[in-house]
Amino acid sequence: MASQSSLSTLFPIQSELDSALDEATTQQEKEDIVNEYLKKLDERDDLKIPDFQTGLEWLNTEGPLSLNKELAGKVVLLDFFTYCCINCMHILPDLHQLEEKHSAKDGLVIVGVHSAKFPNEKVLDNVRSAVLRYDICHPVVNDSEAHLWHDLEVSCWPTLVLLGPRGNLLFSLVGEGHRERLTLFTDLALRHYGAQGLLKTHTVGIKLYRDSLPPSMLSFPGKVAVDKRRKRLAIADTGHHRVLVVSSTGELLRVIGGPKSGRQDGDLSEASFNSPQGVAIKGHTLYVADTENHLIRKSQHHRWSGFSRHRQRGGALGPQQPISSPWDVTLGTAGESRGGSEDNVLWIAMAGTHQIWALFLDDGKLPKGSESKAGTCVRWAGSGSEENRNNAYPHKAGFAQPSGLAAAPEEPWSCLYVADSESSSIRTLALKDGAVKMLVGGERDPLVEPFCFWGSRRQRVDAKLQHPLGVAWSPEQSLLYVADSYNHKIKVVDPKTKQCSTLAGTGEAADTAGPEFNTSCFNEPGGICVGDNGKILYVADTNNHQIKVLDLSSKTVSLFPISTDCTDSVPSKPTKAPTLPKSAARKEMPPVVVSAGQTLVISLTLTLPEGTKLTEEAPSCWTLSAEGNEWLLDEPVVTGDIMDLSKPLSISTKLPAVIKDLNSHPNLTLSVWVFYCMETGTTCMMKAACFTQPLQISADPKEEEITVALAHVF
Template sequence: MAASGARSCSLSGLLPAQTSLEYALLDAVTQEEKDSLVYQYLQKVDGWEQDLSVPEFPEGLEWLNTEESISVYKDLCGKVVVLDFFTYCCINCIHLLPDLHALEHSYSDTDGLLIVGVHSAKFPNEKVLDNIKSAILRYNITHPVVNDADASLWQELEVSCWPTLIILGPRGNMLFSLIGEGHREKLFLYTSIALKYYKDRGQIRDNKIGIKLYKDSLPSSPLLFPGKVTVDHVSNRLVIADTGHHRILVVWRNGQIQYSIGGPNPGRKDGMFSESTFNSPQGVAIMDNIIYVADTENHLIRKIDLEAEMVSTVAGIGIQGTDKEGGAKGEEQPISSPWDVVFGRSVFYVDIFSLGQMLRNEIARSYGSEVQKDDILWIAMAGTHQIWAFLLDCGRLPKKNELKKGTCLRFAGSGNEENRNNSYPHKAGFAQPSGLSLASEDPWSCLFVADSESSAVRTVSLKDGAVKHLVGGERDPMNLFAFGDVDGVGINAKLQHPLGVTWDKKRNLLYVADSYNHKIKVVDPKTKNCTTLAGTGDASNVIGSNFTNSTFNEPGGLCIGENGQLLYVADTNNHQIKVMDLETKTVSVLPVLRSESAMVDGPFLAEKQKTLPRLPKSAPGIRLSPVAASPGQTLQFKLRLDLPSGTKLTEGAPSCWFLSAEGNEWLLQGQIPSGEIDSISSQPTISLQIPGDCLSLEAVLSISVFLYYCSADSSACMMKGILFRQPLQITDTQQDSIPPVELQCIF
């Protein structure tokens, strides 16, 4: 409801005057001329008899990043306000955020400026407050956000697209509107002159708005919004885009980190691993110790050389590009929000698969292993709604001449945001493609594309570039609202904003991260039948006994590993990598721990240990009987590990213990080799010599035990955490030898 005496209005009332202003600005040469034109415009619209006041925020709306709900005519009175109408899946809305961050850096609420995000959802999943909270954390939004779930304010002001900015004066009066992205200069011009205009009239107030950032309540986690995951099939490692921590992890199959590259803060820097930085990386692809990364918010493709331990840039210039053709050398070619990458082969190598077997064998004998060489990096360019290619070697694309190594160019997609299929790749239209997977074997020979905004999965032929529909979406190429959660065939199947796909060449099946339905779907491309493989549809984190009763929360990426047995899922909003066993139909969580190089034996000051793992909340706590000891004496703890029948400690996994002392600065740590529990007599032992310079005569020892074990055939891995608490009295009186304390870990 509008404030007393205020009538609601729409954007159409501003359109004629603002259009005249923008035409005049095109002819202005100097900054002084532009400033003067905007100032004169404000004098005109500020004195209108026509009421341009906006309605009050409806009561009962949910607010984030604030101490309480905000009123237009109480809290925002005396402020120049930028209303950002957005929905968190929209790539154009994401592109606008750096402009808003820069504006907030230039002006604060005490200067008289406030930005308010008005979240008006496209998808039903985006109306849920917890999901908006996750998006606010992912994109580091620090201004107030209101959940306009029913789009009431959107409709009242006749907003028609995402994103739309509406700039208000200090009386809640509309001044300007900016539709779409790419208006940074106008945004800064309009807001700065509006602040000056109303300050000259004494109408700006410097009161602060009560801000309470949701991100301050975020718990510590080894992973933060992981976006994509891929498998190194040679060395059995995983590469994880730890998107929220702005880093890339190379992880052994047991969860132990081999390399952590980048993070924890966003940045853009090449060089040694210790100094390199990323900004919300998403897609990752690995081959021969080289990782390529879709460094999404830096608008770059980065290359990680694991042997040299170096990061370099191979495509992009570091700012968002608008070029929809490409063709320049990679590091000179502007690109826009690359979201996924996958290796493939140029047309020469692909075309041989359409030949007869005898001819293929003859070519293979003539060219050797080079026939199998992956010489193209395919890119899901979400920002321009296209599929691009980066040439890792000289090669050809369909209907293209020979291309030089390092060339980066458009392969498919007009650049229009559409769900348009076409036999000519440049006439097809995508809508924020966000996931790629390649099927090189005959008869598929295609890229599978998770086309998120059309809620469809599409295919792009590697032989001629033809773009075809597989499942989801709808026939009208302009309708991007055909979404749902329906198992079915082809267009009768419905998805909701899928973000990831991976091809299972063992079974000839495609797996889909159906993100906003919180499910993993499986598609038979031969029949176009799409069914639910795992997930209840609830956005939660339940590790059930099988696929159907386990849950996910906006899974964003997935990949096949272990010869087709395991499906790894980047369960983004649960901050986990889930492991799905396609043979046993069970789900587990990949434990992610620090690297072996961080493991240091012996006591040292606690502040030197910065990566102590946290026990899960479900870990049992066991309090032991108090013991007394003198400085110099040794206290021993024997771990008795009673593993479940038919299981063993994971080979090479970092099963470990940590001993710390409350009241003293002690910290011991060590690993539990798998060979140490073959018999009861050889149980692992923790030895602590009481230091001579204790800070306190009383302490409580905390012994955290992390055990990683697997089934006898290593097909499923599990983790168990236990906390033992040992009260300790330190006395100057010499004590007799202290019998070992048994720590029994029962499963």
């Protein structure tokens, strides 16, 4: 019986193949070289690998798979990955392409072998969430203790291992960017063993977990951002490949993209994204890190930057500049803007190249750099190597998959805070000179242990984070909030004292605990932002498919509700009055006598409950209509906003100069929608009321205004 082998046996053999392929100039030469290589492997019996251990957890299958049973007679591609790794994400499109080209009946089966880097990644539910999030449709085995990883002597993520129909080693590819060679190896292996009659056409039982899930409003929301002036939220609904814009009360204002992935500019009905993450919103402008399309997108859905995984310096304009897996964005200022405006730059956490980039929205320059024209996208910090290296020179510093950004431009901070996920640290990037320093997390000697992580000790490097993905700066409190994703907690850092402590979350990946900070639960929260002048936090609780609101005064956590109806398509001048809710208060007023050409003024006093205030950013409004007697008004429906209740609303309308039917008894209908919230809390309520005002038409003309006083207490 042949002994079982590992990659150390294969590497010397394949190195000769790789060298020959590098020198080949034509496709036919490459195919001939690979075919000869496969013939030589047929003569060896020392390349069979060990089977999967029994008792392992499997996903997307009807049961466990074995190289000696279900996978016998198949060419098997093993993808050794861990779900946090950006390079592992980059090869998923290559695997999807192979799956579309070759089915199990053709003889190819792809198996994902999940070998965890962090303790959190060993948990089956977390791996299952990642399989759903990345739309992986092939079998995945949770090799939580890395048995097969060690048996084959795999050394890094991602590693691809192609096996023949006897479970024998054929090829190995390490890292990303091998699509052409992977396709060549797979195609020729299928052809080689198919010609020998060694491939079997049976199917492998696939059972996708996603098919059993009910629909949800959000799917793996990655990031959330606040427009502080207009008090709206932008939510990256990553799993639905779209971005939502909502009011602070949860009213759905705009839906861009989704539900399927795509790469299309255009209006709301045409635009599409592929797993968007970072969002930044200001006024009518929205910026989106379209992560898996390797683009930065802008409101109106025009493309600013393009696709590549190889350029690491930048300097090109707009779509001509290749970028790689932008994970977060935030607005800021670099140097002096020629137009004198603030926010002349969009900072980008470029996870794919382990760098921080700058996209200039106006002419400006980086510290100690040359002038950059509007639209230029350049690297600011990071060598491009994946490492945890601090340095006074930004280009010599090293990041490890930066995934969250927060700007703190005010003195004495004057920096960008960076959630450096793979080094499990929070870093600072000085706005004055680009110096990169450690704030909390990581390791005292990162060259010895670049991937340091764990729980919740509280100070500097002793504050162990585990794959943080989001940071949010509160200038009102001078505090930094952190989405400590794999610890399932929200933490707070005082940058002055370097103290880091848990703010909310038990550390259990769940959504079943109580509403208080110390009993609340999250599941890999990936995004966080500060709202209401530092009083609340919005958290993208990614694996719970929710946005949560943390009230910093009451220390409670609540679910942020999002309406299912979008108001984006409502015309500015409606042709009929909107429908009132059934709970609306309704009052019919005594008739009032009016004449042709007379101006009628309705004075409406509204009183809110004690201890509440009008929600300024919510769409409180009124409408005046005359259903069935539209001739009374200049427009079918007259509308107005309610901005201030300290004095009565004054709504006036002038009757037509000529009224043909003096015997008519028309009605005017005044409807109001009022949003208000507690002065000390974040809960917002909506109440509606409707007033019917009958009119009696008089033949005697009158020029003076007539005023009707109405009042309502909510």
